[in-house]
Amino acid sequence: MALPESFVSQLTGLFASPAAENPTGAIVEAAYRHAGLNARYVTCEVGPAGLEAAVRGAVAMGWAGFHCSLPHKIAVVKHLDELAQAAELIGAVNCVVIRDGRLIGENTDGQGFLTSLRATVEPKGQRIVILGAGGAARAIAFELALAGAGHILIVSRRREVGEGLARDLRERTSTDASAAHWHTPFAVPADTQILINATSVGLFPDVGAKPEIDYSTVAAQMIVADIIPNPPRTAFLNEVEARGCEVIDGLGMLVNQAVIAIRSWNGIEADAQVMRETLTEIFG
Structure with missing residues (x-):
């Protein structure tokens, strides 16, 4: 045939x-x-x-x-x-x-995220926090760096992986980057403009799970994105939206x-x- x-x-x-x-x-x-x-x-x-x-x-x-x-x-x-x-x-x-x-x-994963983000905000010059340092986080981080992000903070439970990704971003792009070890509920820096969950926390069937952060540090002026498509409206997005944040789902x-x-x-x-x-x- x-x-x-x-x-x-x-x-x-x-x-x-x-x-x-x-x-x-x-x-x-x-x-x-x-x-x-x-x-x-x-x-x-x-x-x-x-x-x-x-x-x-x-x-x-x-x-x-x-x-x-x-x-x-x-x-x-x-x-x-x-x-x-x-x-x-x-x-x-x-x-x-x-x-x-x-x-x-x-690698279209990061490009797809960037297109979705740009419907809400242009990342150039923005201070961005990425939760996670796996494959999706890496793809997103490099696309944001190529788009001119001001600073990218990688938050990872695997200290060496997060530090390695931040080092690669600094050495291979013109964007500044740093890493934070995620061993306690993470306090989001007050100057964060874009917060991204690039982990699998909250993916079906664990729909009630949320990334372990200090939600009292999430400010209303932050734009918050989740890469999880199933469910489209995660518990994480519901939590931050209730705090006044504009949110972007994983679809x-x-x-x-x-x-x-x-x-x-x-x-x-x-x-x-x-x-x-x-x-x-x-x-x-």
Whole structure:
């Protein structure tokens, strides 16, 4: 059977076909249907030993590209021909574009967050606190640094990881950065302008969980974002919104990273509203 004119996939270490387990696939398919595009997005289960063969197979079968989820985001780099600036800085790839047989690695997670944030505030010159120092926090931190953030504070329970990320930001970008060890309820500095939860705390099914911070130090003038899409309205966002903060949910990051990927794969502007509505139906 002939492939659609544009075929993309997700190479994942876990089989994730239900929409709630693979929301990116669901929203990409919804965007394709809405655009009337002859394209498909499927999930492929690929073990670490088969990653190289899967990447070569994607080129051989004429795919437009693919997403990479854990545990492949770092391992896939050595199988690619080129890295975009952000992916090279971050050291991880979540999206691969295939052009003329060449594999180009992107990291769209941070770009998706930045697009979502910019709908509310421009990060240039802002003092930003990021809770967490994992893969998502790293991607977001570098995109904010490239966008000209004034200062980025990384708050991490793993002291050496947080300090390492702050050091990488200082050495590889023009943005100043520092780290704080998260071993007690974290007091948010009074001069913070943007506060971001880049941890998995509050993700379904632990919907009542909140990052361990001193909420009395969260001021009403702060803009607060959460990267968690499920549930869209986390306990963390409810808490800070009650304190007068303007909040940004995690749906925007998930939608925008997919919009960026579709643009790279297919050369079209996907309808972000259709994709967001699809996520709302999935997550409630």
